[in-house]
Amino acid sequence: MLCLKVPTDAAWAAEAVLRVDAVLRDHAHCELKAASNALSLAARHPDDVEIVHALADLAREETEHFQRVLSVMAARGLALGPPSVDAYAAHLRRAAHDLGPPPGGTPLVDRLLVAALIEARSCERFKLLAIETSGDPDKRELYALWSELLASEAGHYRTFVDLALRAAGPGRSRVPGRLDRLAQAEGEIVWSLARDRQASRATIHG
Ligand SMILES: [Fe+2]
Numbered sequence: 001m002l003c004l005k006v007p008t009d010a011a012w013a014a015e016a017v018l019r020v021d022a023v024l025r026d027h028a029h030c031e032l033k034a035a036s037n038a039l040s041l042a043a044r045h046p047d048d049v050e051i052v053h054a055l056a057d058l059a060r061e062e063t064e065h066f067q068r069v070l071s072v073m074a075a076r077g078l079a080l081g082p083p084s085v086d087a088y089a090a091h092l093r094r095a096a097h098d099l100g101p102p103p104g105g106t107p108l109v110d111r112l113l114v115a116a117l118i119e120a121r122s123c124e125r126f127k128l129l130a131i132e133t134s135g136d137p138d139k140r141e142l143y144a145l146w147s148e149l150l151a152s153e154a155g156h157y158r159t160f161v162d163l164a165l166r167a168a169g170p171g172r173s174r175v176p177g178r179l180d181r182l183a184q185a186e187g188e189i190v191w192s193l194a195r196d197r198q199a200s201r202a203t204i205h206g
Pocket residue numbers: 031034061062065149153
């Protein structure tokens with residue numbers, strides 16, 4: 001799916017649907033972080049009007065997702081609870097740093113590409129969750145949630161890649177290659193986290 005190099009382990013979705021409360025809690029925090037990351041990127045790049053507006057729109061949508069997940073959780077009697085450790089995102093940021101100077105020489109390009117990959121992996125896993133819950137009358141609400149998020153996060157993936165191309169300026173021709181190398185690193189991170197069991201199967205990333 002999208003730019004991903006390796007698929008999620010087949011056992012992930014089967015286990016995730018059995019631990020749906022934990023998945024919802026984890027994912028609510030992912031939406032919260034996505035909204036705050038978009039706003040923080042906008043604040044750090046105030047001179048590019050197009051990027052600031054695109055990131056503000058994105059932050060609004062992620063906040064809506066956060067509220068949507070919270071409402072599904074409330075119906076199940078779940079509180080938000082504390083966030084889990086996000087080893088996946090930390091490894092991904094480090095992998096981008098290890099690739100050397102980003103296209104256009106601006107760290108913003110890597111931040112946008114890391115965000116694009118996070119969206120792509122979310123999207124892939126929402127699709128797996130949608131397939132697992134499809135056709136089950138008791139899971140209609142969850143199916144609707146995963147399907148809505150799947151479509152929206154696919155759009156965010158494209159937005160982040162487009163913004164990275166824009167942010168790279170004259171270095172934009174290097175962006176597809178950078179994304180490809182980061183996607184390779186992302187696949188290795190996903191597999192290594194799964195192998196080392198640092199990642200729970202109740203998380204959307206890692
Ligand atoms: Fe989202």
